[in-house]
Amino acid sequence: MSIQVRNLQKRFGDFTALANVSLDFPAGELVALLGPSGCGKTTLLRIIAGLEQADSGQVLLEGADASDTHVRERQVGFVFQHYALFRHMTVFDNVAFGLRMRPRSTRPDEATIRRKVMELLELVQLAWLADRFPAQLSGGQRQRIALARALAVEPRVLLLDEPFGALDAQVRKELRRWLRKLHDELHITSIFVTHDQEEALEVADRVVLMDHGKVEQVGSPEQVYNQPATPFVYGFLGSVNRIHGQFDAGHVRVGDDRLPHSPASHNDIRHGSDVQAFVRPHELDIVTDTDSRAGIAARVDRVLRFGSSARVELDGVDSLSGQRFEVELPDSRLYALDLQAGQNVRLLPTRLAVFESNPGLPGGKTA
Amino acid sequence: MSGLSRHSVLPGFGLSLGYTLVYLSLIVLLPLAAVFAKTMSLSFVEFWAIVTEPRVLASYRLSFGTSLLAALINTVFGLLLAWALVRYSFPGKKLVDALVDLPFALPTAVAGIALTALYAPNGWLGQFIQGDLGIKVAFTPLGILVALVFIGLPFVVRTVQPILEDLDSEFEEAAASLGASRWQTIRYVVLPVLLPALLTGFALAFARAVGEYGSVIFIAGNIPMVSEITPLMIITKLEQYNYAGATAIAVVMLLLSFLMLLLVNGLQAWTARRTGRNR
Numbered sequence: 001m002s003i004q005v006r007n008l009q010k011r012f013g014d015f016t017a018l019a020n021v022s023l024d025f026p027a028g029e030l031v032a033l034l035g036p037s038g039c040g041k042t043t044l045l046r047i048i049a050g051l052e053q054a055d056s057g058q059v060l061l062e063g064a065d066a067s068d069t070h071v072r073e074r075q076v077g078f079v080f081q082h083y084a085l086f087r088h089m090t091v092f093d094n095v096a097f098g099l100r101m102r103p104r105s106t107r108p109d110e111a112t113i114r115r116k117v118m119e120l121l122e123l124v125q126l127a128w129l130a131d132r133f134p135a136q137l138s139g140g141q142r143q144r145i146a147l148a149r150a151l152a153v154e155p156r157v158l159l160l161d162e163p164f165g166a167l168d169a170q171v172r173k174e175l176r177r178w179l180r181k182l183h184d185e186l187h188i189t190s191i192f193v194t195h196d197q198e199e200a201l202e203v204a205d206r207v208v209l210m211d212h213g214k215v216e217q218v219g220s221p222e223q224v225y226n227q228p229a230t231p232f233v234y235g236f237l238g239s240v241n242r243i244h245g246q247f248d249a250g251h252v253r254v255g256d257d258r259l260p261h262s263p264a265s266h267n268d269i270r271h272g273s274d275v276q277a278f279v280r281p282h283e284l285d286i287v288t289d290t291d292s293r294a295g296i297a298a299r300v301d302r303v304l305r306f307g308s309s310a311r312v313e314l315d316g317v318d319s320l321s322g323q324r325f326e327v328e329l330p331d332s333r334l335y336a337l338d339l340q341a342g343q344n345v346r347l348l349p350t351r352l353a354v355f356e357s358n359p360g361l362p363g364g365k366t367a
Numbered sequence: 368m369s370g371l372s373r374h375s376v377l378p379g380f381g382l383s384l385g386y387t388l389v390y391l392s393l394i395v396l397l398p399l400a401a402v403f404a405k406t407m408s409l410s411f412v413e414f415w416a417i418v419t420e421p422r423v424l425a426s427y428r429l430s431f432g433t434s435l436l437a438a439l440i441n442t443v444f445g446l447l448l449a450w451a452l453v454r455y456s457f458p459g460k461k462l463v464d465a466l467v468d469l470p471f472a473l474p475t476a477v478a479g480i481a482l483t484a485l486y487a488p489n490g491w492l493g494q495f496i497q498g499d500l501g502i503k504v505a506f507t508p509l510g511i512l513v514a515l516v517f518i519g520l521p522f523v524v525r526t527v528q529p530i531l532e533d534l535d536s537e538f539e540e541a542a543a544s545l546g547a548s549r550w551q552t553i554r555y556v557v558l559p560v561l562l563p564a565l566l567t568g569f570a571l572a573f574a575r576a577v578g579e580y581g582s583v584i585f586i587a588g589n590i591p592m593v594s595e596i597t598p599l600m601i602i603t604k605l606e607q608y609n610y611a612g613a614t615a616i617a618v619v620m621l622l623l624s625f626l627m628l629l630l631v632n633g634l635q636a637w638t639a640r641r642t643g644r645n646r
Contacts, residue, residue, distance in 0.1 A: 049544060051540050051543075051544070070543070071540070071543045071544050072543050072544075072546050072547070072548070076544060077544070078540070078541065078544040080537050080540075080541060082535070082537065084535070084537040084538050084540070084541040086538065086541075086542075086556055087560070088559045088560055097542070097545055097547070097555075098545035098546055098547075101542075101545060101546050101547040101548070101551050101555070102546060149541075149545065150544070150545075152545075153545055153546055
């Protein structure tokens with residue numbers, strides 16, 4: 001089932017959780033709502049579920065306005081970060097809960113319920129735990145039971161609020177893959193909230209990036225990672241070097257240095273205005289010839305040599321002193337350069353993304 | 368015995384166990400034993416005659432009946448009060464929270480006089496209740512019930528409150544998202560979690576009510592066969608220097624109270640087993 005939200009606004013006192021959010025969630029997709037804590041992603045999910053009311057705006061389920069329907073009638077499966085399993089019921093009773101609470105006229109008989117619950121427990125591979133109580137399960141098992149419980153009522157959409165947030169790294173990774181596989185089997189429209197970029201990029205069909213109650217970018221994991229639409233997305237996804245400068249025709253002025261960029265893609269930026277330029281670590285090259293005027297000057301601080309590529313950490317000099325740079329190089333290239341700590345070098349970007357500095361934007365979030 | 372001699376970080380297991388046993392014996396067991404010992408000075412026939420006197424029988428009915436009713440009322444309304452205190456915020460919430468403890472803190476005689484003044488036929492409330500509604504509160508079993516409800520109020524509130532604070536509203540949201548109605552959510556999700564605490568609160572309120580003397584004695588009016596509570600019967604015997612008779616009634620009270628608490632504890636163990644807490 002498709003979900004649309006139109007012009008959603010939500011405030012909690014002085015805090016704006018959602019500022020005019022409109023989004024489309026096509027049927028059958030697994031979408032991640034990604035952003036830092038307090039960005040409004042959980043509020044959006046709870047409004048879609050009907051657990052929270054928007055101040056204004058609409059939620060459309062399959063094209064029909066559901067803004068005024070109670071969570072009970074929306075037929076959404078909701079999975080909570082801390083599982084919210086009923087601790088006085090066995091695993092079996094937890095999963096059967098939704099079916100047993102149906103009005104008598106539509107309630108299946110106990111044998112049907114039993115069959116259905118066992119099917120779901122098979123699906124989450126935990127049938128052998130049917131008679132246990134939630135307190136006797138591990139975190140990962142509890143979350144899978146919570147998912148089975150949500151699926152028991154045959155929901156039209158599945159909403160997951162930080163489903164792996166309370167689990168340790170190993171289990172997280174495993175459950176992530178498992179959720180993706182489950183979604184490929186069931187094809188139920190699903191939205192999950194996360195603040196973990198790796199999780200969002202790895203699991204979702206599409207990623208919605210949010211910050212301060214606004215949608216920053218919507219796209220496939222490749223799109224949002226390779227073509228970030230805003231400075232926020234650049235800073236939030238992956239590590240990046242942020243350089244402040246002035247915009248000029250053909251280049252960005254940084255102190256006395258100039259960084260070339262492709263002007264065609266930035267023709268909406270006024271000349272002379274303050275800009276921030278973003279370069280990923282693997283898009284920077286190091287040049288040891290300090291007489292060259294290309295790129296910007298920097299001093300090598302540390303060389304970290306492990307994994308398939310090496311990392312070099314550098315300090316800015318002159319007008320950029322205090323700034324840190326991070327460069328990722330293939331091992332072979334690093335060997336050829338033979339860098340020493342304290343050596344003066346120049347950094348040459350192979351690709352530069354330039355955004356006009358917005359004074360209202362909190363800066364310095366370089367990862 | 369390996370369970371008893373397990374090594375722990377802090378020493379002194381033997382000392383603290385010994386202290387606990389001696390202390391409990393001196394404070395609790397010894398007086399109870401004295402009551403039984405004193406009763407032994409009566410023959411069984413004498414004992415039976417005293418404890419089955421019509422006036423005494425009427426007092427058991429009154430004491431245990433009103434206590435049971437008061438504890439039930441407190442269980443229902445204590446739960447509501449705890450719910451309001453935990454789930455909602457309103458101006459003066461801290462004050463209301465503090466007020467709940469007042470029946471604990473107030474000397475029982477003060478409570479008794481205050482209630483009597485309030486509910487007496489010419490009192491603030493009494494004149495309207497009796498004059499306009501025709502219901503007599505003071506000097507009737509109804510008055511006793513009012514006093515017992517008053518002194519039993521904090522027990523249920525204070526036992527249920529922490530459990531409610533632990534009960535995240537997520538559970539109710541989960542139930543609602545699974546299609547449960549409000550009533551079903553309360554019946555199948557909230558109440559089962561609160562049941563052990565409710566039982567504890569009920570038992571405490573009940574035990575307190577059975578033993579209550581000071582606050583009841585003024586408002587009860589102490590009319591033989593109608594509004595005499597069992598503790599009063601003990602006092603009456605004492606005032607007649609009939610110590611053995613007083614302890615005989617005390618023994619009956621003790622046994623009945625003990626039986627009630629045993630029942631409640633059994634219920635608690637049963638609910639705990641049913642919810643998997645003991646596994």
